[in-house]
Amino acid sequence: MSTDHTGRSESLPSVPSIDDPRPHPPLTEHFNTGTATDPDVGARETSSLTVDGEEVNVGEEATIIDALEEVGADEDLSALCYYDREDTDRIGPRSECRTCMVETDEHGLVPSCSHPAEDGMTVRTNSTEAEEARSVNLDLVLSDHNLRCTTCGKNGRCELQDAAIEADVEVPRYGVFDNRDEYEPIDESSPFIQIDRNKCILCNRCVEACNDVQVEGVLRIEGSGPDTRIGFQNGADEMMDSTCVSCGHCATVCPTGSLVEQDYTDAATIPLPGFTQENSIGKTIGEDYDGQPNPATPMKGNQTYEDDALGEADDD
């Protein structure tokens, strides 16, 4: 997609006509996720590092945090935006929160989640600078967060809450985002998933889950600076007008109460044993909702079966 330069007499193209040697997965090619194409940040070869005085060996693809985990040195790191569960190869590292900063002899302060492990590297997790950076950055995350845990659907299963508790945050330096006049309205248009952007830490996990794992191409990052936010690739203002199929993967990966399954929005619950996106969202919640007989939004119906009336599209 090229930038539009209409109205200019001799406008230049924005994209050079040179070879792009990368193989393109055909489906995701035209997704506009709004995010940069990061290089592969994993190490190219196996390496041996010293972490807080201990010798550690890690394999190919490793970033520093893998070495920290080997010796349990990641305990002191919030590493808030780092996603270390299934699909790690398709989700992250986004490396936006910078609450995983460590000190290295070779490169000074670096984010451990996204810095390649290098042979011979000396890493310290507890230098004054690294601790200061992690602490300030965690407080900066909280400064833009509507910290109303008691009424939040992720209370008790929230990674930001956990991080703040583990880091002994009592009074965040910069306060929290508590100006009600500035709150973005909660998007409750979808019967399945609620979006409260006032709790979003812009970790991008939902965007990657939606585009790279589910290959649905619904969510994206939009805007810049203070207006950066989660939005929809089809330009919709609300979830219900997006092409969402309500698979629920975004809510599963969201570390905070920003994306929550509607049933949990106000429930101070802990995750149910056996909870999966399959059994919780697609079937159970959708069943008793008469406005929309299947979990796909009308826009998704439109997109997939253009000739059909709204709501009649099969969910396949």
Add this chain to the structure above:
Amino acid sequence: MVGTEAATTPAIRVAVGSAEYDRAAAVLEAAREAATDVRVVETGPTGAAALAPVVLATADDRTTVHANVSPDRARELVETLDDGELATDDAHAVVESDEGVSMAETGPLAIGQRRALARCGWAAPAALDESLAERTRDEPDDLREAVAGAGLLGRGRGDGHTDESIAEGWATARESDGETVVVVNGNESDPAVDGDRLLLESRPAEVLDGALAVAAAVEATDVVVYLNEDDELAAQRVREAVESVDADGTGIDVVAGPDRYIAGEMTMALEAMEGADRLEARLRPPGPSEVGLYGRPTVVHTPRTLAQIRAFAAAPDEFETSAADPGSRLLTVTGDGVAGPTTVELATDTALAEAVASSEYKMACVGGRFGGITRSLDVPASAPALTGARLGTEGGIELFDGATCALEFAGSRAKFAREKNCGRCVPCREGSKQLVDLLRDVYEGQFQPSELRELSRVVAESSTCEFGQAAPRPVTTAIDTFEREIAAHAEGRCPSGVCTETN
């Protein structure tokens, strides 16, 4: 037009740059209409906006430099030259030269040295005297070894190797898999840092030749020139230069990105070129020299870096190669007491003060949008000296007089950071908001220098790209330099008398 400047024919040169475009174009037209025998050459700007439109008249190894020329005056100058005369009386300068290397003994054109700038305002933009690319194609090792031996550093925030070894970047690109691309990053949206635009408008053939030489040295298959979509004159002249330059099979593409400050950051430049509909920085390492445009190894250089490489290759003996940062730096001087933006070239061992005509300023912001605030310009123009003095290496010196408040100025730059960052990383996106808030607190009676410094440290050291890494500098250096002035605001007093109304 290429390389055919017989010194013998009398010539009139009209310097046409984007800043003075309409006025200078009218002068050019008048000169062309009046000319019968004299050759009239359209050149690029000289770098001294206050003198524009500039006309040079050359005859018999002598050149007169005329400033602020009107179309009528241009006609007269042509007619005088037609009679074999030079109008020396009212000339801004008279130079005993027909090479344009140094164009004046006084005034802005006499400041510093003119090596990279030697032919700005003198030669037709598409003209090229000597091709470094050709030489390098024959002996690619020569340029690589010479640049490595001299330890040349990248110039400008948009370079892939700002203040770092160019040669190391080339070596990395050569070692990386894939066909290498050379990107000329000419998208600098900050009008107070004008060196790249000047080179693109005045010496596009040299910029291209430099890029093609680098391409030969790193065995790149493509050169992409990336411009600012608003720099129409630069685009036009670069395209004309592409027509006349000998690329010897290397592909040359000219493209433009948005007129936004972040679009000049090296990885956001790559994102823009790959057609991203939203710009944000890429993680690094690995940087562009390993994984760049479309994943290919990419050597990113600013026009300033390329001009430096060419100037070095043309006269290696004039470079102090034992210096930590040999060569010269282009500096644009703007602000209070400066008649018009003036881009000059200083040898890196020369003090910044040389670039500035007046000494009547309260403070200067050195190093572009996120430069450092200082009272003294007695700092050499080399990267280590500037960094040591906590100033920026981006080639800009903005001067401010007594009617500027250091707190208000630092606040305005912090606000720029808050509004214009790409939004990707927490230290920059959220840190810049808090920086603005902490500065606003000063007006409410709370000046917390250690909190400001702590935050600034973390933003500078944990942000992803050069934007956030540089963003707190105006604030920290304002505190370093004007701590008492800032503290006075907490007591409801602005010593400069600027902030009283907003209080």
